[in-house]
Amino acid sequence: MSNPTKPLLTARYGIAESWKIANAERAGAYQVAKRALTSIEPAKLKDEVKNANIRGRGGAGFPAGVKWGFLNPGPNDQVYLVINADESEPGTFKDRSIMDLDPHRLIEGAIISCYAIGSHVAYIYVRGELASSVTRLEDAIADARKAGYLGARPFGVDHEIEIHVHTGAGAYICGEETALLNSLEGRRGEPRLKPPFPAVKGVFGMPTIVNNVETIAVVPDVIDMGGDAWSALSRLPADGGVRLYGVSGHVRNPGLFEAPVGITMRELIYDYAGGMLAGRPLKAVIPGGSSTPVLDPRRLVDAPGEDQPLHAWHGKSEIDVPMGVDTYRALGTMLGTCCAIVMDDTVNMVEACRNLMRFYKHESCGQCTPCREGTGWLVDVLNNLCAGRGKPEDVDLLVDISNNMMGNTICAFADGTAMPLLGFVQKFRDEFIDAAHNGLPSDVRHDHSVRREVEKVA
Amino acid sequence: MAFALTPEGEREVDELLTRYPERRASLLPVLWLCQRQNGWISSEVVDYVSQRLDLSTATVRGVVTFYTMFFEEPVGENVVWVCRTLSCDLRGGKAIQDHLENKLGCTAGHTSSDGKFTLLKAECLAACGQAPMVQINDRYYENLDVEILDRIIEAHVTRGAEAAADEFSTHATFGAPSKAPISTAPPPPSPEAVRLASQPPPAPEPVGDES
Ligand SMILES: Cc1cc2nc3c(=O)[nH]c(=O)nc-3n(C[C@H](O)[C@H](O)[C@H](O)COP(=O)(O)O)c2cc1C
Ligand code: SF4
Ligand code: FES
Numbered sequence: 001m002s003n004p005t006k007p008l009l010t011a012r013y014g015i016a017e018s019w020k021i022a023n024a025e026r027a028g029a030y031q032v033a034k035r036a037l038t039s040i041e042p043a044k045l046k047d048e049v050k051n052a053n054i055r056g057r058g059g060a061g062f063p064a065g066v067k068w069g070f071l072n073p074g075p076n077d078q079v080y081l082v083i084n085a086d087e088s089e090p091g092t093f094k095d096r097s098i099m100d101l102d103p104h105r106l107i108e109g110a111i112i113s114c115y116a117i118g119s120h121v122a123y124i125y126v127r128g129e130l131a132s133s134v135t136r137l138e139d140a141i142a143d144a145r146k147a148g149y150l151g152a153r154p155f156g157v158d159h160e161i162e163i164h165v166h167t168g169a170g171a172y173i174c175g176e177e178t179a180l181l182n183s184l185e186g187r188r189g190e191p192r193l194k195p196p197f198p199a200v201k202g203v204f205g206m207p208t209i210v211n212n213v214e215t216i217a218v219v220p221d222v223i224d225m226g227g228d229a230w231s232a233l234s235r236l237p238a239d240g241g242v243r244l245y246g247v248s249g250h251v252r253n254p255g256l257f258e259a260p261v262g263i264t265m266r267e268l269i270y271d272y273a274g275g276m277l278a279g280r281p282l283k284a285v286i287p288g289g290s291s292t293p294v295l296d297p298r299r300l301v302d303a304p305g306e307d308q309p310l311h312a313w314h315g316k317s318e319i320d321v322p323m324g325v326d327t328y329r330a331l332g333t334m335l336g337t338c339c340a341i342v343m344d345d346t347v348n349m350v351e352a353c354r355n356l357m358r359f360y361k362h363e364s365c366g367q368c369t370p371c372r373e374g375t376g377w378l379v380d381v382l383n384n385l386c387a388g389r390g391k392p393e394d395v396d397l398l399v400d401i402s403n404n405m406m407g408n409t410i411c412a413f414a415d416g417t418a419m420p421l422l423g424f425v426q427k428f429r430d431e432f433i434d435a436a437h438n439g440l441p442s443d444v445r446h447d448h449s450v451r452r453e454v455e456k457v458a
Numbered sequence: 459m460a461f462a463l464t465p466e467g468e469r470e471v472d473e474l475l476t477r478y479p480e481r482r483a484s485l486l487p488v489l490w491l492c493q494r495q496n497g498w499i500s501s502e503v504v505d506y507v508s509q510r511l512d513l514s515t516a517t518v519r520g521v522v523t524f525y526t527m528f529f530e531e532p533v534g535e536n537v538v539w540v541c542r543t544l545s546c547d548l549r550g551g552k553a554i555q556d557h558l559e560n561k562l563g564c565t566a567g568h569t570s571s572d573g574k575f576t577l578l579k580a581e582c583l584a585a586c587g588q589a590p591m592v593q594i595n596d597r598y599y600e601n602l603d604v605e606i607l608d609r610i611i612e613a614h615v616t617r618g619a620e621a622a623a624d625e626f627s628t629h630a631t632f633g634a635p636s637k638a639p640i641s642t643a644p645p646p647p648s649p650e651a652v653r654l655a656s657q658p659p660p661a662p663e664p665v666g667d668e669s
Binding site: 010013014078088089090091092093095096097099100101124127128129130131132133136162164165166168169170171172183184185186187188189192204246247249251254255256276284286290339341343347352355356362363365445446447450451453454456 | 474477478479482483484485486487489490511520521524525526527528539542543544545546548549550551552553554557580581582583584586587588589590593596597598602603604605627628629631632660
């Protein structure tokens with residue numbers, strides 16, 4: 001393991017019944033919130049969060065401190081904190097662990113955050129499927145209230161804070177922050193036009209900060225260590241701290257790992273996740289949820305100019321670039337949720353791409369024509385390719401449809417569909433052309449490396 | 459027959475209404491309460507909810523139809539959601555679905571003839587590191603193979619959903635127990651000389667937006 005720091009975010013995961021308040025408190029829970037509310041000014045708390053360089057853990061990587069700075073409530077405004085626990089991006093399974101294994105960390109983070117931004121009410125929007133997370137959060141909130149950490153005078157301080165869990169009901173798009181706000185208001189989960197941004201006009205027409213579960217869960221550590229010290233845990237500038245890395249797919253040891261920002265994908269796969277299943281070659285990896293363009297380990301970074309952001313990794317494989325919001329953007333992909341989907345050489349990229357595009361077709365909210373129609377057309381074309389009814393021109397048609405979806409819609413869902421498609425086609429074009437000529441075998445599967453084990457056949 | 463919540467359910471609605479500054483915001487939680495009691499969202503449920511929250515039936519129906527977890531028709535005693543998104547499929551999601559279809563005698567989207575199970579396909583359920591997995595009712599079952607799956611289904615039939623969940627259901631884990639021993643990393647594939655375009659492509663718009 002190349003994690004030089006002691007676990008922070010996951011420090012209590014290993015404790016027996018870590019979700020119970022007594023066990024969490026024995027391991028330090030609520031100490032920081034108590035200190036923050038009783039002895040630190042909100043403005044100072046906001047400064048620490050800003051200095052910590054927390055890049056939003058929900059996918060977009062926007063600096064949390066900067067977002068908080070957009071708040072400018074009027075005298076009669078109620079400020080809301082909304083915690084995004086919709087966790088539906090394919091490949092992503094990190095926030096669930098915080099809610100299941102250390103709900104008190106999230107609540108402590110929410111208390112500090114509410115106090116810092118002047119909010120009295122936080123809603124945690126949990127996707128409907130995560131019933132066990134909802135139960136653990138609700139129990140934890142009830143216990144925190146009983147202990148006097150929530151309610152009219154948390155820790156005896158005159159700043160009322162209530163936290164409510166709001167359960168979704170199955171819809172990926174409700175992870176998009178304005179769709180989430182509509183869903184929270186009891187409406188269909190359709191994204192809103194922006195501006196106005198939530199910080200100006202969010203839920204119930206009031207200034208609202210929407211942050212991901214992990215973003216809020218790191219706040220206690222940030223305040224405890226101080227923003228600068230926490231930021232310095234990272235290996236990269238302007239992208240601070242530690243984060244949860246997830247690995248799924250064809251690795252020996254799939255799961256979650258806490259590590260500093262800036263480890264490489266190669267470290268994540270080979271050091272943390274135990275390397276490839278059955279020692280097979282790595283073919284491709286989707287770095288941070290299905291909306292992030294795929295990486296191809298054969299491709300080398302070409303950044304000969306000293307002023308190019310990736311110059312230090314010139315000539316190295318894509319998987320040797322440190323995982324950060326800005327480094328990955330320079331690489332033409334995104335860090336997203338930092339949960340990687342790893343694929344070995346048995347995977348057909350056209351089929352993998354079709355699997356994901358079916359997801360987007362199913363999940364488009366349907367408000368915008370390029371998205372509603374485009375996702376359907378992509379699936380139709382991919383179906384034709386897979387069934388042997390395709391033509392080589394169809395590969396360009398895929399690119400054309402995607403280009404027409406990008407930037408032409410209300411929310412970033414359409415971009416999150418088009419970008420990964422373009423990545424697949426750009427990096428594995430041969431396979432798409434091959435499918436256009438020959439189709440795919442009707443029983444094409446990508447679980448060869450585990451199939452015998454799952455099906456229990458000799 | 460008109461639908462009504464139990465007195466206890468009514469008290470829960472009263473409590474829910476205090477959580478939000480607007481009445482309408484309790485629509486999703488109230489629909490959940492009703493579905494838990496009734497099994498699905500019938501037109502009687504829609505009528506009840508629209509009266510209780512002072513919304514038009516069209517509004518309520520519009521919301522019900524948006525979300526996949528609200529059932530618009532009756533379902534079996536247990537609902538099995540099998541995840542077929544990429545991470546699960548890479549580790550045998552298809553095999554799990556095939557096995558369930560054989561065992562339950564119905565294809566995905568249908569209910570077994572004895573009414574005990576409705577089988578539905580799901581999109582990624584945020585358990586990708588423990589793939590393949592299914593959700594049965596409101597609980598997760600992870601790291602499946604067909605033998606464990608058989609035992610889970612049997613337990614639902616013979617001992618009921620709650621006992622099955624107590625024995626087999628899983629919460630999130632950290633660093634999932636690896637089935638194969640972790641050995642030292644095999645050498646990664648040697649990079650061939652495929653080069654990225656000299657200029658990195660323009661940075662895509664981030665997913666999700668700054669606010
Ligand atoms: C289609 C779509 C789905 C999203 N899903 C999620 C999600 O499940 N969880 C999440 O935290 N953010 C999700 N986001 C990002 C949110 O819109 C928002 O940027 C984020 O919650 C802000 O929190 P952060 O700044 O702490 O990351 C999604 C964005 C889009 C466009
Ligand atoms: S881009 Fe797609 S998901 Fe987003 S608002 Fe438009 S139709 Fe809905
Ligand atoms: S792909 Fe099945 S849980 Fe994520």
